[in-house]
Every structure is written in structure tokens, then in C-alpha cells.
Amino acid sequence: MTDRIADIWGERTPHGSGQAWPERVDQVLAEGLTDGDVDRWVQSACVLCSNGCGCDIAVKDGKMVGIRGRREDRVNRGRLGPKGLYGSWQGEDHRDRLTRPLVRVDGELVETDWDTAMGRIVARSRELLASKGPLSHGFYTSGQLFLEEYYALGMLGKAGIGTPHMDGNTRLCTATAAAALKESFGADGQPGSYADVDECSAVFLYGHNMAETQTVLWSRVLDRLDGPNPPKLVCVDPRDTEVARRADVHLAVHPGTNLALMNGLVRELFANGWIDEAYIAEHTANVDRLRSVVEPWTPEKVAETCGVEAADVRRAAEIFGTESRVLSTVLQGFYQSAHATASACQVNNLHLLRGMLGKPGCGLLQMNGQPTAQNNRECGADGDLPGFRNWENPQHVRDLARLWNVDPGIIPDWAPPTHALQIFRYVEQGSIGLLWISATNPAVSMPQLERIRHILGRDSLFLVVQDIYLTETAQYADVVLPCAAWGEKTGTFTNADRTVHLSEKAVDPPGEARSDLDVFLDYARRMGFKDKDGQPLLDWSGPEDGFEAWKECSRGRPCDYTGLSYDKLRGSSGIQWPCTAEQPAGTERLYTDARFPTAPEYCESFGHDILTGATTGETQYKATVEPGKAWLKALDYTPPHEEPDAEYPLRYTTGRTAYHFHTRTKTGRSRRLNGAAPEPWMEMSVEDAARAGCQEGDIARVTSRRGSLEVPVRVGDIRPGTVFAPFHYGYWDTPDGGRHRAANELTVTEWDPVSKQPLFKNAAVRVEKLRSGDGPSKAPDTTASRRATGAQR
Amino acid sequence: MKLPVYIGLLDEAEATLASSFRVVADGHGDEPDVHFILQTFAKKCDAHREALKPVIGRYGEDVEGEEERRLTANGVKEVRSGPLALMLDLQDLYVLVNHIDVTWMMVGQAAKGGRDKELQGVVEQCEDDSELQIRWLQTRMKQAAPQALLVAE
Numbered sequence: 001m002t003d004r005i006a007d008i009w010g011e012r013t014p015h016g017s018g019q020a021w022p023e024r025v026d027q028v029l030a031e032g033l034t035d036g037d038v039d040r041w042v043q044s045a046c047v048l049c050s051n052g053c054g055c056d057i058a059v060k061d062g063k064m065v066g067i068r069g070r071r072e073d074r075v076n077r078g079r080l081g082p083k084g085l086y087g088s089w090q091g092e093d094h095r096d097r098l099t100r101p102l103v104r105v106d107g108e109l110v111e112t113d114w115d116t117a118m119g120r121i122v123a124r125s126r127e128l129l130a131s132k133g134p135l136s137h138g139f140y141t142s143g144q145l146f147l148e149e150y151y152a153l154g155m156l157g158k159a160g161i162g163t164p165h166m167d168g169n170t171r172l173c174t175a176t177a178a179a180a181l182k183e184s185f186g187a188d189g190q191p192g193s194y195a196d197v198d199e200c201s202a203v204f205l206y207g208h209n210m211a212e213t214q215t216v217l218w219s220r221v222l223d224r225l226d227g228p229n230p231p232k233l234v235c236v237d238p239r240d241t242e243v244a245r246r247a248d249v250h251l252a253v254h255p256g257t258n259l260a261l262m263n264g265l266v267r268e269l270f271a272n273g274w275i276d277e278a279y280i281a282e283h284t285a286n287v288d289r290l291r292s293v294v295e296p297w298t299p300e301k302v303a304e305t306c307g308v309e310a311a312d313v314r315r316a317a318e319i320f321g322t323e324s325r326v327l328s329t330v331l332q333g334f335y336q337s338a339h340a341t342a343s344a345c346q347v348n349n350l351h352l353l354r355g356m357l358g359k360p361g362c363g364l365l366q367m368n369g370q371p372t373a374q375n376n377r378e379c380g381a382d383g384d385l386p387g388f389r390n391w392e393n394p395q396h397v398r399d400l401a402r403l404w405n406v407d408p409g410i411i412p413d414w415a416p417p418t419h420a421l422q423i424f425r426y427v428e429q430g431s432i433g434l435l436w437i438s439a440t441n442p443a444v445s446m447p448q449l450e451r452i453r454h455i456l457g458r459d460s461l462f463l464v465v466q467d468i469y470l471t472e473t474a475q476y477a478d479v480v481l482p483c484a485a486w487g488e489k490t491g492t493f494t495n496a497d498r499t500v501h502l503s504e505k506a507v508d509p510p511g512e513a514r515s516d517l518d519v520f521l522d523y524a525r526r527m528g529f530k531d532k533d534g535q536p537l538l539d540w541s542g543p544e545d546g547f548e549a550w551k552e553c554s555r556g557r558p559c560d561y562t563g564l565s566y567d568k569l570r571g572s573s574g575i576q577w578p579c580t581a582e583q584p585a586g587t588e589r590l591y592t593d594a595r596f597p598t599a600p601e602y603c604e605s606f607g608h609d610i611l612t613g614a615t616t617g618e619t620q621y622k623a624t625v626e627p628g629k630a631w632l633k634a635l636d637y638t639p640p641h642e643e644p645d646a647e648y649p650l651r652y653t654t655g656r657t658a659y660h661f662h663t664r665t666k667t668g669r670s671r672r673l674n675g676a677a678p679e680p681w682m683e684m685s686v687e688d689a690a691r692a693g694c695q696e697g698d699i700a701r702v703t704s705r706r707g708s709l710e711v712p713v714r715v716g717d718i719r720p721g722t723v724f725a726p727f728h729y730g731y732w733d734t735p736d737g738g739r740h741r742a743a744n745e746l747t748v749t750e751w752d753p754v755s756k757q758p759l760f761k762n763a764a765v766r767v768e769k770l771r772s773g774d775g776p777s778k779a780p781d782t783t784a785s786r787r788a789t790g791a792q793r
Numbered sequence: 794m795k796l797p798v799y800i801g802l803l804d805e806a807e808a809t810l811a812s813s814f815r816v817v818a819d820g821h822g823d824e825p826d827v828h829f830i831l832q833t834f835a836k837k838c839d840a841h842r843e844a845l846k847p848v849i850g851r852y853g854e855d856v857e858g859e860e861e862r863r864l865t866a867n868g869v870k871e872v873r874s875g876p877l878a879l880m881l882d883l884q885d886l887y888v889l890v891n892h893i894d895v896t897w898m899m900v901g902q903a904a905k906g907g908r909d910k911e912l913q914g915v916v917e918q919c920e921d922d923s924e925l926q927i928r929w930l931q932t933r934m935k936q937a938a939p940q941a942l943l944v945a946e
Contacts, residue, residue, distance in 0.1 A: 609925055
């Protein structure tokens with residue numbers, strides 16, 4: 001294996017269209033160890049991005065000492081990316097691990113025992129329930145727990161306490177994927193499969209820097225690009241990413257203008273007759289409205305609005321319109337930008353107009369950002385009801401109540417589930433008095449951090465944080481609960497193409513740390529949550545009980561797990577839901593019969609107006625739906641709300657680097673990964689840097705209306721007029737704890753009206769040089785952040 | 794011929810609604826969804842007035858001596874403060890939008906009776922927007938009500 005810091009995607013194993021992706025097994029063992037030293041290998045899958053690569057964990061003397069890709073796994077065929085290889089067990093084996101609960105005493109966090117910590121939580125919880133009722137409680141979880149943990153949390157929140165204030169950081173990463181799938185197809189559920197990479201004749205990446213966010217999936221694309229009959233590649237991204245460098249067409253749009261581009265691409269399909277009239281007539285609704293909305297968006301108008309060439313728009317549309325098997329993948333460039341849901345729906349529309357769904361190579365992947373985000377969406381620990389049930393459908397609520405044996409009245413179905421930023425707003429206003437944060441770090445990952453710090457620090461808030469390290473967020477907590485990490489607990493999770501993996505416990509957690517599931521079950525037990533017959537609401541003895549309970553909840557729903565079990569997942573390597581008695585091997589692609597889950601009694605959502613987020617409502621939905629047909633949703637483009645002006649002349653966008661995950665709680669503690677990207681930076685084009693008087697490595701201040709950063713400048717190949725900063729860096733490892741490193745100091749508190757996903761990629765900023773640097777910035781030279789090559793347009 | 798009275802009424806009501814949307818948008822900047830969506834709605838009101846201009850050109854919008862008989866709805870001049878402020882302000886907007894919605898309906902009836910194709914087109918376009926504004930306000934108030942009425946202090 002090559003060094004995968006320098007060679008991120010590893011050796012090529014090219015394959016042609018329709019050929020199986022060859023195996024390539026990647027492995028890292030602790031220094032000085034060989035295979036013979038390993039006591040045992042424990043089956044798992046990687047949790048350092050949303051790809052879900054099957055892997056085995058090496059254990060020696062009760063410690064994790066290595067990782068190896070599973071060659072039989074359908075997701076990765078043995079491969080692993082740099083984060084999995086160098087940051088999985090290495091990122092957990094650190095002296096900073098939390099090993100005992102902490103409680104705040106006289107303003108300081110001090111160690112205590114579990115009884116004391118849980119006792120404090122339960123006391124405050126009871127007190128608030130008695131004085132203010134269930135709406136005083138909020139839960140903000142993650143995209144990194146296991147399925148069983150989300151389901152337990154969903155149950156205790158929805159049927160134990162009865163609060164609608166539950167969401168996850170999935171709101172920041174994958175909410176738009178879910179929203180767009182619901183709006184177009186009636187329910188969540190990834191239509192495509194990773195195997196579509198092997199079959200496609202063209203691949204479109206919309207705001208998806210796959211080369212850094214899912215490095216192993218990008219290896220699969222690279223193997224097609226370097227094999228016989230490679231697919232055409234189209235990239236929509238303002239940065240000159242690795243994807244852009246390999247693209248046949250690179251559309252480097254201004255941030256905030258995705259919808260204008262998408263409307264233009266859809267218009268070209270209509271204008272050139274690149275549509276499947278029969279499919280549209282039989283399987284879709286709303287085509288006339290779509291056609292009229294996109295009509296003004298000629299390639300010239302798109303070019304002017306988005307800052308791209310009209311010829312490139314035409315060429316991209318021609319590839320989509322004429323290639324026989326097109327795969328689309330979408331990620332944060334669309335989801336965290338203006339008109340997020342509308343833009344993602346237009347990708348769905350492109351596929352619907354050509355009838356390119358449910359067939360090999362014709363995939364649609366509305367991606368996730370996190371390894372277990374899908375499970376949060378399924379299990380109802382975020383703003384959804386479990387099993388993709390519809391909160392506006394009383395029968396769905398009754399089904400849940402029957403399943404849980406509780407009064408339907410306790411399940412909060414009276415209004416849309418509260419989204420993350422609204423939960424924080426209620427905390428800010430003092431009406432939520434207990435906020436329980438699990439496995440996420442909003443003090444670095446939320447927009448407008450000065451405001452978030454103020455909210456987390458409020459006296460009226462009782463803050464519970466459960467995590468594996470003392471994060472920036474945990475430092476505000478009243479109670480900190482030390483939890484088990486990956487490899488230290490058992491559970492299942494589902495990746496972005498519906499592949500379910502079992503991740504087994506390999507070693508014990510450090511000190512007194514417990515699994516997140518144990519914590520939730522303990523809280524439910526101490527609170528005495530009961531069903532109608534007085535039996536415990538959550539009587540699971542462990543994760544397998546939770547999985548079995550979840551299977552029943554999923555029965556008959558789009559995400560049907562009833563054909564799966566721990567035993568079946570053990571030894572096999574990844575099975576895609578729905579998996580039932582009728583389809584025991586799982587399901588490669590959804591919508592092979594072009595029947596969509598839009599029937600009112602079955603759908604997950606009655607939909608929204610995508611301009612405002614107004615709910616359609618049951619009456620209007622039933623009056624207009626043609627059951628089984630997909631919706632062609634459409635919205636005209638209007639400029640984003642914060643555009644550059646004289647005071648803040650540059651557009652600001654944020655994103656990831658290949659070497660870190662989220663707020664670096666694990667990857668920042670891996671020596672190799674931290675060495676590859678040790679400190680923050682901001683990227684500017686050659687001409688913008690010159691205008692600001694900045695050279696490579698100079699320290700500059702980037703200022704928005706909300707805050708500022710003071711970081712080294714990387715002069716790179718980003719499109720002129722746009723500034724980029726990685727969002728990974730916070731304050732836990734800064735000597736002076738200064739407030740000028742985190743990209744989200746600058747971002748705006750605004751969200752998409754339908755998906756409620758924050759707009760991290762739309763802000764206006766100005767840049768000024770502070771002082772000369774003492775050498776180049778430490779931004780990686782192996783990725784999109786590499787120094788300018790003159791490739792920019 | 795009293796249609797000009799109602800056309801005048803509409804024009805005035807759209808102007809009142811636009812300024813009310815802007816007052817509530819500006820006053821609730823800490824609720825970003827309210828802030829931005831109400832601005833969008835205000836622009837739609839402006840567009841409705843533009844669309845009415847040629848109709849007003851044909852009919853006029855006022856009839857001597859009729860002003861005092863008009864129904865009027867006062868606009869929102871300033872936002873409230875306190876835990877119920879947002880809900881009450883949105884509720885004021887809800888009343889204004891519904892007033893306009895039903896006025897459009899009646900003008901639409903007259904346009905059909907008078908076979909006025911141009912006015913019918915304007916009504917169709919604007920009625921949809923009123924309906925959307927009503928749905929959005931309902932959606933947002935539904936979300937806000939339990940927290941404001943049960944927990945907020």
C-alpha cells in the first residue's frame with residue numbers, strides 16, 4: 001500500500017463499463033506489528049465519512065491496533081481512505097479521552113460517578129417536566145451514532161417525554177437530501193447504488209467534492225476514468241477540485257447560483273427534446289409547470305447569472321441529454337447553499353425527464369455527509385417520524401403508538417418537528433431549559449458561532465453533552481457523559497446507498513465510558529418511562545434488542561429491515577435495504593418499476609411549497625396527487641439574500657479537506673492526519689490575493705457581518721471573487737484559545753425554507769492583510785487546496 | 794359601475810400589506826425565516842400593484858364620494874415585543890392577507906362577469922400568491938403556537 005497521505009486515492013485498478021470493480025485491500029497496523037501479531041479481527045465498517053466502507057479491526061492484547069478493508073464488501077472491495085486508515089482507532093486512542101462523568105460545581109467541571117451525573121440530569125428533567133412540560137426539553141444528536149441508539153433516542157423523546165424538539169447535526173449535512181427525495185418521490189430513500197459508478201456512461205457531480213468527502217467512492221470513479229470506455233464527467237463547483245480537474249465540463253458557478261444553472265440544464269433538455277415523453281406522461285406530475293418555470297433560463301442567461309460559459313452549459317446539458325446511462329451525485333455545494341431543496345429537486349427532475357431511475361448506471365445519489373446520517377433520518381431522532389412515517393398522517397401516528405403501546409396523544413404530531421436552528425432559538429429565548437447534545441459539536445459546526453456560544457452559555461440552560469472528548473461544546477455543559485466510540489460498542493448503520501453494516505465491539509471503552517445506547521436506556525429507566533400497561537417503554541437489554549425492535553417499526557415502510565438480522569449481517573458484508581422475506585438479499589436500486597411512494601396513505605410527506613416551505617396539507621395533497629407518480633417540483637431563481645457589495649466584495653464558502661472529519665475530534669488527534677493539515681487556512685484566487693496585497697502564507701483577516709477569521713492565505717485555483725475556508729478547525733487545540741480560527745464565525749443564520757439546512761455557503765466577506773507570513777500556508781498541496789497552477793478561469 | 798372602488802381598495806390593501814410585511818420582517822430579524830420570507834412576500838405585493846396598473850389605467854381606482862364606504866384594514870406600523878410578539882404580528886398579517894384574498898375573489902368574479910380577460914389574468918396570478926401567503930403563515934404559526942402559549946415567559 002502506498003502512503004495514503006501523499007497518495008490519497010491509492011493505486012489504480014481500472015475497470016471498464018459493466019465490469020466488477022476489482023478488489024484492492026488496504027491495511028494499516030500499529031508501528032512494528034505484522035499480521036502475525038494480531039490476536040483477532042473484528043468486523044465493522046468505517047465511520048469517518050458517509051461511504052461506509054466495510055472493514056475489520058485488528059485487536060491485540062485488548063487494544064485496537066489496526067484496520068483492514070473487507071475485500072468482499074460491496075461498498076469498497078477492500079479499500080479504505082486516509083481517514084479510516086490513519087484516524088479510526090488512532091483518533092480514539094488518545095490521553096484526552098473522557099473516562100469519567102463530569103458535573104459542574106462552582107463553575108468548574110469536576111469528575112464524578114455515573115449515579116451522580118445521571119441523578120442530576122433526571123432531577124432537572126423531572127423538575128422541568130413538572131413546571132413547564134415536555135416542550136422544555138430539546139435533543140440535538142448526530143450523524144455518527146448507531147441505528148439502535150437513534151431509535152432509542154427517538155422513542156424516549158417522542159413517546160417518553162413527548163417533545164417535537166429533536167434534531168441532529170444531520171440537519172447541517174443531509175437534510176436537503178431527505179427533503180428533496182420526499183418532495184420529488186414522496187418518501188426518503190436513495191434511488192441509486194454505488195454500483196452505478198461501474199455501469200454509467202456519464203457522471204455528474206453537483207457541489208460534490210467526492211475526491212475529498214468520499215475518497216473511496218472517488219477511487220471507484222477514477223478506476224472507471226482510467227479504464228476502457230470511461231464515463232464523461234461533469235463537475236459543478238466553484239473550486240478547482242480534483243473532480244474538476246478530471247472533468248469534461250467544469251461549471252465553476254458563483255456560490256448561490258446553483259438553481260439558475262439547474263433551471264438552465266432542465267430547459268436544454270426540453271428545448272432539444274432530450275426527454276422521455278412516455279415516462280413523463282406515465283410516471284410524473286407537474287411537467288407543464290416545470291417547463292414554464294425553466295423557460296427563461298437560456299444558456300446565455302445562465303452564463304450571465306452563474307459566471308460560466310454558455311457553451312459549457314450547452315455541453316453539460318448535451319451530455320446529460322444524450323448519454324445512455326447517467327449517474328448524478330449531489331452534496332453540500334447544493335445542500336448548504338441558497339435554494340437548496342429546489343436545486344436538489346432539479347437534479348431529481350433531470351432523471352425523471354429522461355426516465356433514468358432504477359436502471360443500472362442511471363443512478364441518483366442524493367448523498368449524505370456522515371456515516372450514520374441515514375439512520376437518524378430513518379429512526380426519528382431528527383425531525384422525522386420513525387420508519388419514514390408522515391407526521392401529518394394520523395394513521396401513521398396511530399401505527400407508532402400501537403407499536404410502542406402508548407397513547408397516540410403523547411407523540412408530537414401537531415406541527416412540523418422542530419429543526420436544529422429553531423431548537424437553538426428556543427434555547428436563546430429561554431423556553432427550552434434542558435438541551436441534550438450527543439456526539440456533535442455545535443460550538444464549532446453551527447453557523448454564526450458568537451451567537452451559538454452565547455446560547456450554550458445561557459444561565460437558564462441545563463446542558464448535557466455526551467461525547468468521547470471534551471469538545472468546545474462540552475466545555476459549556478452542566479453534565480458531561482463519557483461515551484464509547486466506534487470499535488468499543490456494537491451496532492448497525494446504513495451508508496448513503498442504503499447499505500447496512502454491523503459494527504461489532506472490538507475492545508472495552510476506556511475507564512467508565514459507556515455506549516450512547518446504555519446512556520439513553522439508563523435515562524429512560526431512571527425517568528420511569530412506561531407504556532400503557534405500565535411496562536418499561538425501553539426494555540432492551542442491548543443493541544440487538546434495539547435492532548429487532550427497529551425491524552418491526554420498519555415493517556412495510558420504504559426502509560424495510562425485516563429481512564435482516566445481526567447473524568445475517570455477521571460475516572456477510574453489507575446488505576442494502578429494503579431487505580425483506582421476499583427480497584432476502586436486499587435491493588440494489590429503488591424505483592425499478594417507476595412506481596413512486598406518493599400515495600397519500602403511504603407517503604412520508606404531503607410536500608411543501610419550495611419557495612417558502614409552506615406545507616401543502618392533506619386536503620390539497622389528496623386533491624392533486626396522482627398516486628405512484630413522482631412530482632416535478634420547480635422554482636424560479638432569485639439571487640441569494642446576502643450578495644457581495646462594496647463593503648463585503650467577496651463571496652465566502654466553506655467545506656472539507658480529505659484529511660479531516662467534522663470538527664477534528666478524532667482526526668485532529670491522529671498524528672498522520674493532523675500532520676497533513678495541521679492548521680486552518682483560507683483560499684483566494686491569484687487575482688483576489690493580488691488585489692488584497694496578499695501573498696501565499698500571509699496572515700489575513702476575513703470579515704463578514706458576523707465575525708472574523710485570522711488565518712494564513714493559500715493562493716489557489718478557486719474561482720475569482722470567492723474565498724474558501726475549511727470548517728474543521730475550532731479551539732480545543734489552540735494554545736491561546738483565540739476566537740479567529742473557526743470558519744463558522746463568519747457564516748449566516750439562515751436556512752433553506754424546506755429542508756431547514758443552514759446556508760453555510762452563502763456569505764459576503766472582505767479580506768485584509770494583517771502581516772507577512774514566514775513561509776507558505778500549511779494547506780494540503782495534494783487536494784483542491786493546492787497552490788495555484790493557473791487552472792482557474 | 795362600482796368595480797373601480799374595489800380595484801382602488803385592492804391597490805391600497807396591497808400597499809398596506811407590503812409595508813406591513815416589511816415592518817414585521819425588519820422587526821423580527823432574529824427569526825431568519827420570517828425575516829426573509831416576508832421580504833419575498835412584500836416584493837410579491839409590489840408586483841401585484843404593478844400588474845394592477847394597466848387595469849387602473851382603464852377603470853380608474855376611485856369614485857368621488859365612495860371613499861368613506863370602503864372597508865379598510867389597518868396595516869402593521871410597528872412590531873410588538875415579548876413572548877407572544879411574533880405570533881400576534883403574524884396573526885395581524887394573516888388578517889390582512891385574508892382580507893386581500895377575498896377581495897381578489899370578488900374582483901375576479903366581476904372580471905368574469907364583465908368578460909375582462911386582462912383583469913382575470915391579473916386575478917389568477919395574484920390569488921395564488923395570497924393563498925400561498927395564507928398557507929405559509931398558518932405553517933409558521935402552527936409551529937410557534939405551542940411554544941409561545943405553553944412554555945415561553
